[in-house]
Amino acid sequence: MSLRWIGTSWKMNKTLAESRAYARGLRERLGDGAPEGLQPFVIPSFTSLAAVAEELGPGSPVLVGAQNAHWEEAGAWTGEVSMGQAADAGASLVEIGHSERREHFGETVETTRWKVAAALERGLMPLLCIGEDARTQRTGGSAEFILGQAAGALEGLAQEQLSRVLIAYEPIWAIGSAGRPATAEELATPFERLGAEYGGRVAGLLYGGSVTLGNARELLGIDGVDGLFVGRTAWELEGYLRLLELAAGH
Numbered sequence: 703m704s705l706r707w708i709g710t711s712w713k714m715n716k717t718l719a720e721s722r723a724y725a726r727g728l729r730e731r732l733g734d735g736a737p738e739g740l741q742p743f744v745i746p747s748f749t750s751l752a753a754v755a756e757e758l759g760p761g762s763p764v765l766v767g768a769q770n771a772h773w774e775e776a777g778a779w780t781g782e783v784s785m786g787q788a789a790d791a792g793a794s795l796v797e798i799g800h801s802e803r804r805e806h807f808g809e810t811v812e813t814t815r816w817k818v819a820a821a822l823e824r825g826l827m828p829l830l831c832i833g834e835d836a837r838t839q840r841t842g843g844s845a846e847f848i849l850g851q852a853a854g855a856l857e858g859l860a861q862e863q864l865s866r867v868l869i870a871y872e873p874i875w876a877i878g879s880a881g882r883p884a885t886a887e888e889l890a891t892p893f894e895r896l897g898a899e900y901g902g903r904v905a906g907l908l909y910g911g912s913v914t915l916g917n918a919r920e921l922l923g924i925d926g927v928d929g930l931f932v933g934r935t936a937w938e939l940e941g942y943l944r945l946l947e948l949a950a951g952h
């Protein structure tokens with residue numbers, strides 16, 4: 703069976719001390735190895751990235767990621783961080799196109815394409831986030847919409863490059879405190895379509911949006927779902943560890 707990816711983005715949360723404590727706790731509780739068949743990852747804020755990588759230590763079974771990075775290598779881009787800088791701080795993956803960035807920070811299909819290319823060039827694994835809004839879902843257009851986002855971001859990649867990409871399907875209506883988890887029924891067609899296009903070609907297809915300790919197992923049981931990308935439930939270490947346990951025993 704392929705690896706199950708179980709990861710969390712902390713979004714705009716945690717001080718340096720809180721980030722260090724979480725990472726230290728994770729190292730102590732997991733020891734040298736991840737539960738069999740799982741690939742854990744944590745995505746802190748930029749301010750904590752290097753500290754989290756340091757606390758986890760070299761050779762950690764937990765990958766560290768960045769929540770965003772710029773497509774240019776360096777230069778006059780005030781407030782931005784490059785792929786190379788993220789890698790230098792300890793990231794091995796980078797989130798691209800999260801709906802919060804598309805909605806509030808002008809991320810477009812075009813910029814996601816540039817960022818995916820820049821990440822791959824730098825040896826970072828892109829974690830491409832795609833997802834439709836509630837209106838699109840109501841009109842039955844979910845699968846077409848997300849396949850369009852994915853195709854636009856991944857255009858022109860060779861198979862070798864695609865094999866280093868993760869895709870997270872995170873419907874906007876399912877994310878955050880205003881969201882509700884997608885049901886297995888709602889996820890069947892999107893994952894079937896994503897699987898037909900990218901199954902076995904990318905590193906993994908993940909689901910994200912209101913994942914809880916109560917629904918994680920069911921979500922992992924959906925055909926084509928290779929992992930979970932989690933916000934709130936994993937912001938406390940105990941929640942994340944419990945999710946890893948649930949996924950390992952699945």
Ligand code: 13P
Nearest residue numbers: 877878911912932933934
């Ligand atoms: P929640 O799990 O808090 O809904 O957030 C999901 C998410 O956006 C992960 O990127």
